[in-house]
Amino acid sequence: MAEAAAHHDEHHEHPNYVRIWAILLVLLIISVLGPMLEIRVVTLLTAFGIAVVKAYMVAKNFMHLNIEPRYVVYLMATMLVFMLLFFAGVAPDVMRFEGDNWVKPMQSTAAPGTLGHPDFVPHGEAGGEHH
């Protein structure tokens, strides 16, 4: 009961949670209908743009992140930055199939018989043959 009383002092009126939920449902409907137009920009905006808006609304209104001390927000933001760092560090390795002196044979578009083709067998010393 003591906690409840303490909480009561912090918040005098509750936001209209049902209204926020209704807005989230409208956004959900838009995020499903938008991509049906099959326009790339519209898909990105309605599917992923709206996902960001929905997440923001849940974090702000349901998790009450907006009334937490600033360092809690910074903590969450730091983790998101870590995620971006991970993406930036790994993406070049994952998303490229060939570069300077390296190829990913299984994904390469190299012609048969050339370096990078999945069936390419190197000859000579580079291929491990010694005379």
Add this chain to the structure above:
Amino acid sequence: MSSAARPIANLRSATGIPTGRLAVWWVVASEIVIFGGILASYIMFRLAHDAWTVQAANTNTTIGAINTFVLLTSSLFAVLGHANAVDGNGKRAAFFLRLTALGGAIFIAIKSYEWYTEISHGFTITSNTFWSFYYTAAGLHALHVIAGAVILLLIARDAAKNLELHRVELIGIYWHFVDIVWIFLFPLLYIAK
């Protein structure tokens, strides 16, 4: 339990918020890295492999949308439970927490049906990398839903007796985070085709 018998850690708030709430925020922070890593990896592979579009076309958008509706509604119940806990109405808070857990159970039931259908059509976790990501990301999320539902029921049991009402908010923060993860999984796995 009276506040006098409670461990000191539960009463301390040197950081400006109760220690329990800070702990949940740390849990959420670590979960951001876990799910963020999976989602970032998925996005990398998806952008690099156009062929994944063919595989993604086999996921069921209707079921994904229904599950999004279920989780958003369960989040509403969780925050209504919190509002009632703030007002000191433990019985009503417990009622909403149980509705939230029911939402989690419905989510898992729908997901089970969805997976059963997909697996029976030959789409398994070893089919190819897309389906590996699909089952790993959605499966890890489903485990979080199950764990959350169990904790919701445990907290509801105490809340119904007007005990430990501060925990209603703590499980609420976790549950809303699980909802946010699904908000991003839905477009990535079901809409982008």
